[in-house]
Amino acid sequence: MNTIRMAWRNIWRSPWRSAVVIGSMSLGVWAGITMIGWATGLNDARTMSMLDDNVGHGRVQSAAFMESQDPRAILPHLPAIIEDLQRDSTVTAFAPRVVVQVMIQSGSGAAPMMALGVYPEAEQSVFSAARKVVQGSFLQDLESDEVVIGEELAKRLEVGIDDRVVLTFQDVLGEVHSALYYVAGVYDGASNLLEEMMLYVPVLNISRQMHLVDSLAIAENGRFPVAHELCFRVQEPYAMDPSLAHLEAQDSLRRWNVFIRSQIESLDQLALDGTPLVVRGWRSISPELGYADEVMAQSLLLFMTIILLAMAFGILNTMLMAILERTRELGMLMAIGMNKRKLFALIVLETILLSFAGLPIGLALGHFTLALTAKTGISLKGVEKGMAEFGIDSTIYPVTVPEFYLPIAALVFVLAFLSALYPARKALKLNPIESMRVL
Amino acid sequence: MALIELKNVFKVYESQAGSVTAVGGVSTSFEEGEFTAIVGPSGCGKTTLLNAIGGLDQPTQGEIHIDGVNIVALKDRNLIDFRLQHIGFVFQAYNLIPVLTALENTAFILELQGVGKKERDARAMELLEAVGLADRAHNRPNQLSGGQQQRVAVARALASRPRFVLADEPTANLDSKSTETLLDIMAQLNDKEKTTFIFSTHDQRVIDRARRIIPLEDGKIKSV
Numbered sequence: 001m002n003t004i005r006m007a008w009r010n011i012w013r014s015p016w017r018s019a020v021v022i023g024s025m026s027l028g029v030w031a032g033i034t035m036i037g038w039a040t041g042l043n044d045a046r047t048m049s050m051l052d053d054n055v056g057h058g059r060v061q062s063a064a065f066m067e068s069q070d071p072r073a074i075l076p077h078l079p080a081i082i083e084d085l086q087r088d089s090t091v092t093a094f095a096p097r098v099v100v101q102v103m104i105q106s107g108s109g110a111a112p113m114m115a116l117g118v119y120p121e122a123e124q125s126v127f128s129a130a131r132k133v134v135q136g137s138f139l140q141d142l143e144s145d146e147v148v149i150g151e152e153l154a155k156r157l158e159v160g161i162d163d164r165v166v167l168t169f170q171d172v173l174g175e176v177h178s179a180l181y182y183v184a185g186v187y188d189g190a191s192n193l194l195e196e197m198m199l200y201v202p203v204l205n206i207s208r209q210m211h212l213v214d215s216l217a218i219a220e221n222g223r224f225p226v227a228h229e230l231c232f233r234v235q236e237p238y239a240m241d242p243s244l245a246h247l248e249a250q251d252s253l254r255r256w257n258v259f260i261r262s263q264i265e266s267l268d269q270l271a272l273d274g275t276p277l278v279v280r281g282w283r284s285i286s287p288e289l290g291y292a293d294e295v296m297a298q299s300l301l302l303f304m305t306i307i308l309l310a311m312a313f314g315i316l317n318t319m320l321m322a323i324l325e326r327t328r329e330l331g332m333l334m335a336i337g338m339n340k341r342k343l344f345a346l347i348v349l350e351t352i353l354l355s356f357a358g359l360p361i362g363l364a365l366g367h368f369t370l371a372l373t374a375k376t377g378i379s380l381k382g383v384e385k386g387m388a389e390f391g392i393d394s395t396i397y398p399v400t401v402p403e404f405y406l407p408i409a410a411l412v413f414v415l416a417f418l419s420a421l422y423p424a425r426k427a428l429k430l431n432p433i434e435s436m437r438v439l
Numbered sequence: 440m441a442l443i444e445l446k447n448v449f450k451v452y453e454s455q456a457g458s459v460t461a462v463g464g465v466s467t468s469f470e471e472g473e474f475t476a477i478v479g480p481s482g483c484g485k486t487t488l489l490n491a492i493g494g495l496d497q498p499t500q501g502e503i504h505i506d507g508v509n510i511v512a513l514k515d516r517n518l519i520d521f522r523l524q525h526i527g528f529v530f531q532a533y534n535l536i537p538v539l540t541a542l543e544n545t546a547f548i549l550e551l552q553g554v555g556k557k558e559r560d561a562r563a564m565e566l567l568e569a570v571g572l573a574d575r576a577h578n579r580p581n582q583l584s585g586g587q588q589q590r591v592a593v594a595r596a597l598a599s600r601p602r603f604v605l606a607d608e609p610t611a612n613l614d615s616k617s618t619e620t621l622l623d624i625m626a627q628l629n630d631k632e633k634t635t636f637i638f639s640t641h642d643q644r645v646i647d648r649a650r651r652i653i654p655l656e657d658g659k660i661k662s663v
Contacts, residue, residue, distance in 0.1 A: 002550075009538035332534040335495055336595075337523025337551055339516065433495050436530065 003342070007349035011357070014322070021318050022358040028311045029362025029408065030369065032304040033401065037370035038378065041398035043296045047289050048237070052128040053190035054198065055286045056095070056231035057240060060085070060247070063276045065228050071100060072172045074212055075227050075277070082224060084250035090234045090243040095119065095126040096227030098203050100210060102169040104149075106157035111196065113153070115167060117203035119224060126233050129189050130200065136161040136185035142204040146184035150195025154186045161186070167201070171210045179209060203227075240281050247279045301404070305411055311355075312415040319351050319423035330427050331435025344424050351420035355412050363405055370400045440507060441468035442602060442635060443492060448501035450487050450658075461487040462498070463658035469603070469637060474629045476638045476649035484658035485639035486607055492637065493526055493605045494518045506602060523551055527596030527604035527634070531611045533588040535580040535595070541567060541587075542576040545594045552599055559598075566594035569631075570624050586617025590624060597628060603635035610642045622648045 011018050051057055060081055065073035075081060078096065085094050098117030103110055116123075120139040123130045130138055130148075139146055147165060149157075159165060161183055168178045181201065189195040203226065207213040213226040234243045283290035323330065333343060377395040380387065384394035450462040461484045469475060477485045490496035492503060494510045502509050505525060513521060522528075527548075535544045542563050549559035567573045570590040572583075580588050589609060596604045606625075610618040626648060629636050638645055646652060654661040 006536075006538060013538060328532075329534070329536065332530065333536075334519065335493075335522070336528050336548060337519055339519045339523075339551075342551065433490055436532075436534070 003346055003349055004353070007346055007353055010322070010326075010346075010350050011354050014325075017318060017321070018354060018357075021315060021354055022361070024314060025311050025355060025358025025412075026361035026365065028307045029359055029412075030365040032307045032408070033363060033366025033404065034369050034398075036300045036304065036404055037366070037398040037401050038373075038396060039296065039300055040401055041374070041396050043292065044238075044399060045393065045396060047293065049190050050286065050289055051237055051282055054127055054129050054194055055282050055289070056126055057234045057237040058232050058244060058247075058279060058281050059285055060230040060232075060277060060279050061228065063278055065099075066278055066280070069099065069101065071170075071210060071212065071228070073228065074098075075230060078224055078227055078230070079222055081230060081250075081277075084247065085230065085232060088243065088246055088250075090236070090240070090246070092233045092235055093122075093125040094230055094232040095122040096203075096224045096230050097123070098207050098210070098212060098226060099228045100169050100206055102167045102199075104147075104153070104157065104199065105166045105168070106159045106163065108158040109156060111153065111156065113199050114197055115147075115169070115206060116198060116200050117206040118200050119203055122224070123200070126231055129187050129194065129198075132188045133185040134188045136183065138185050138187075139200055139202050140184075142202045143208075144184075144202050145179065145181050145205060146202065147181040148185040148187055148200040149183060150189050150198065151186055152189075152192045152195035153199065154183070156196065159183050169206075169210070173211055177209050237282060244279050244281050301407060301411075304404075304408060305415075308408075308411055308415050312419040315351060315355055315416065316419040316422060318354070319347065319420060320426065322350070323347070323423045323427050327430060327435045330430055331432040334430065335432040335436065340428050343427055347424040347427055348417060348420040351423070352413065352416045355416035355419075356409075359409060359412050363408070367400055367402075370398045373398045374400065441504075442471045442473075442506065443469040443637075444502075444504040445492070446502040446504070448488070448491060448503060449499045450484070450491060450496065451499045460658050462491065464501070465655075465658070465660055466501075467653060467660060469635060471602075471635055472629070472633045473635050473637070473651055474626065474649055475636065475651040475653060476640050476646050477653045477655055478640060478646055479655035479661075480641060483655045485641075485655055487658075488655065489605050489607050489637065489639045493528060494522050523548065524599070525602045527599070527601035529589070529592050529596045529604060529606035529609045531608040533580070533585070533592050533612075535588055535591055537580050540577045540579055541572055541583065541591045541594075544580070544591055545598050548595060548599045554599075562598055563594070566597055567591070569628060570594045571620070584617070586613050586620060589613060589617070589621055593621065593625060593628070597632065597634060600632065601634065603637060606636060606638045608640055608642070609638060610640065610645055615644070618642070618644050 060075065062073045062075060064070050082094065085091050096119060100115045100117065102113050102115040104113050118130070118139065119142060124138065133148065134151065138148055154160065157165065163183045165181055165183060166178055167181055168176065170176050204213070204218065207226045218225040234240045330343065374397055377397045379395050381394055387394050445465055445467050448462055448465045449460065452459045452461060465488060477488060479485055487496060491498050498511055503511055510518060510521060536547065539547065542560065545563035545566055546559040549562060564573065564576060567576050570593055572587060572590055575583060575587060583591065610621060613621060622645060625636055628634055638649065640646065
């Protein structure tokens, strides 16, 4: 007869009481796991929406562009990089972009913006914002003087399709240019902020005006002659570290970076057109999305802790009742020679077993609920509009969260141990003779 | 040297109504292999004296030497261990552990002592056979009669081969037949295992079987 078996049998001395505690623990864990799965599903949907809309899953940029958005820092050997990217089986689509800081003006106002010089077809294969044009159409070619702006900006500047706007920017030679563009389309972005921040122009139109590219380069570099960054999508955005490592090891990046490092050592300076190339995943490109994941995980664990803490008080109460009912027996155990360490271990074990009995049931129920709703989805039609503001579909698809099971088990263990301390202390303070007098 | 030696043992309870002397200066000794009954009417201090000998209750004054060790001077932790290693207890209300079988109850003390399962189960079975309950080894206390439970309690008390067994009114809750059976068993074990038995009782059937009687009155040994 070991202590664990004795503790287990002691739990079942009051089967109904223990069943209620185990049942409530199961329900608490089920509710917590389900809530975590739903919230994670919602957060994943929001993150995916942002990635799809504009962030992308990964980007290749030069270090100089990444750090200072210097317009001169275009990607060297772009065709070679694209070739490497296309060879990577995990990469599903890519879109080169030129990024320029501009001021947009209409008859009604002006606003600082980020102009994305895009290759329309490639852009639409990677980003959904380019596909969500609600008025007019997206850009059709690489050279026209058309612009696609966000809905919010269109309202603010009071412009519509075919209206004229002026973009003002500084070229790589330091001269300020102003150019007239026609509004070809209005897009519906994932957020209002995005719509007020980004506009699309044909890549060669803006590149020529910026003096980023000349006819020779256009002729030599084929389909994609110029870009500041190369955005791409992968099959598994939540597990893209191997893709990033693989891309970094590709010839186009590796050889260039080895060459650049040797230049840095000899010249002791960084040439703008000669900085290393970096491949970054979305967590690095848009750290706030990664932080949101982390904060969400921590908040959910905190929420789970609160649920389990409430459970712990119930368990503490149950154990106190058990100690009270078994005062005579505990006194006898001490009288015949059970020392305090063993008595403490017995009570702690009873508490932990009582708490843990409900854990697998709750986890299994939670997992089952999430697996089921992950297929069917949960419709939130009532708040459809609000969710759309954040670019999230009104049907949430919860996800199973096995990564939380171990931390939850550890939490249950710690809380059970803590809730055992007071009843155990009460038991240890019992006097054997006085306890055995209790009827 | 006597197995147990009591030197001028007092136990005084203080209360708001004043002090009550439960044991008032008892000095006596017990030799190995004794079958002794401490007798007297209710409230004469039998149980208090037994508890003091068993290290369950601290005397207000005096010394209790067991195998030369003054247990009054032992710290609480050492006293628990001393009880585990040297003393067997049989209580009036049996006090078996309800979730354990007769075999597990009997082997419980041995488990506390850290004896291996095989050895403790063999010893427990041997004792259950001795008390005539081998066939009930796997029954829990609620499946046994009062007499049977007390026989398991005796088996438990003897499992670790203690230096002596203290039995507080062991027959108080038993009918005549069960009492006789229990006394027969204890007498046999006293003969066979040379275990010292000290009873507190006012049951004449126990007194008749005791080989030594210590009469107690108002907390003092009455001179006969």
